[in-house]
Amino acid sequence: MNTSDSRQSPGLARKLFAWRKTAGIGEGLYHFRRVEGLNKTRLHLRVDPDGTGTLVINASSILHLNPSASLIAYHHLNGSSPADIQSQVKGAFSGAPNEILTEIQLITADLEAFIQADGEPVNTYSGIEIGSPYSHHPSAPYRMDLALTYRCNNDCPHCYNARSRSYPELGTRDWKKIIDRLWQINIPHLIFTGGEPTLRDDLAELIAYAEEKGQITGLNTNGRRLSDPKFLASLVDAGLDHVQITVESHNPEIHDQMVNHRGAWDQTIAGVKNSLASPLFVMTNTTMLQNNRDSLSATLDFLGQLGIPTVGLNALIYAGRGKDVGTGLSEDELKPLLELAQDKTHSLGQKLIWYTPTLYCYFNPLDMGLGIKGCTAALYNMCVEPDGGVIPCQSYYRQLGNLLIDPWKSIWEHDLALQLRERKFLPADCQTCSLLEECGAGCPLAYAEHPRVVKPVIPPAS
Helix, strand or coil: CCCCCCCCCCCCCCCCCCCCCCCCCCCEEEEEEEEECCCCEEEEEEEEECCEEEEEEEECCEEEECCHHHHHHHHHHHHHHHHHHHHHHHHHHHHHCCCHHHHHHHHHHHHHHHHCCCCCCCCCCCECCCCCCCCCCCCCCCCEEEECCCCCCCCCCCCCCCCCCCCCCCCHHEEEEHHHHHHHCCCEEEEEECCCHHHHHHHHHHHHHCCCCCCEEEEECCHHHHHHHHHHHHHHCCCEEEEECCCCCCCCCHHHHHHCCCCCCHHHHHHHHHHHCCCCCCEEEEECCCCCCHHHHHHHHHHHHCCCCEEEECCCCHHHHHCCCCCCCCHHHHHHHHHHHHHHHCCCCCCCECCCCCCCCCCHHHHHHCCCCCCCEECCCCCCCCCCCCCCCCCCCCCCCCCCCCCHHHHHHHHHHHHHHHCCCCCCCHHHHHCCHHCCCCCCCHHHHCCCCCCCCCCCCC
């Protein structure tokens, strides 16, 4: 299961039925669990007021469905036979032909193929239509990061947190109200983050509360408190699904220097080992800076020896202290490091995730097989601050409203959220680039902090 790299399928929809919808399933978030031997699958079907749907598979890959496909998916996931589904479709759509059983069987076969693949490429047979990346604009994000606190037991000089460590924090009751609201607006995936979320004594209680509702829960942490087996067990018992632990280097001195806390590495690696011995899905993340670039190869070998299945990498985030730290790497410096990481992780049988959106004219992740990486702030993910305020992403510190007092519509349709979704911040030269749909001009924060002349625009496709 992926923690922060939810792969958006490029607007998948069934191009089969053009009938008029007269009935069907109601708007809402529907949760399904599957257990087949050692394999566990969590599925969420989000149905919007117009009947269109989004199938979220293990909080890591997403399939967009039109109303007829949403109805078919709902009944298929509930265990209905193709014949029963045919009856439901004919009852819900006027103009549907009498015999559509074969088409339904093709669609359900494709649904199963996508579920089993969980984000990997699949062959389909039912005429599924492929749309452009980021073309689907939902009514709420698919993932919400919950920054429970801005307190931290590390003190990273490159930290993107722009808030005071003493920033006001909600109590347990109010955080449960936040979780209630997020379920009501159909958000299936929550990641507890910070600061350092493990400093909250109620973390396990909040995880359990979200899991009882049916949400998938993840934890982004420096891993130090996970060195305590009893504390980790409390999170596992609460239902936590996945954890991402920051490991800056295989070398204790480099890691401790980067997090500005002597002895942190020992606790972090103990936390990694404890997590790997638990039922949790475990991955690591490393910020590539001047401090650790020369040790990246050895760090990747070390993570492989530990048995880390998924390795995440990112560049400096230009927020908080990251704006002034001066240790970031340019795109030209990042490319050979990512090539090294690809070779290493491939040889070790690991999965590599690259998080950072870049200007494709400087660094194109598609050329390296890293997938489409663009800014999804206020679109597919957002963040709730410790006081309940909502910001576009965990690094963009401008509140759009507060979940405890403001209507969701006013938050979602805030001017800044609309500007980000509609890419109003684009450099002028980017607006005619043929790679705009995939690139989106990179990270708005990076461009704001480091304005640059955009390289010659790639001619639009004729």
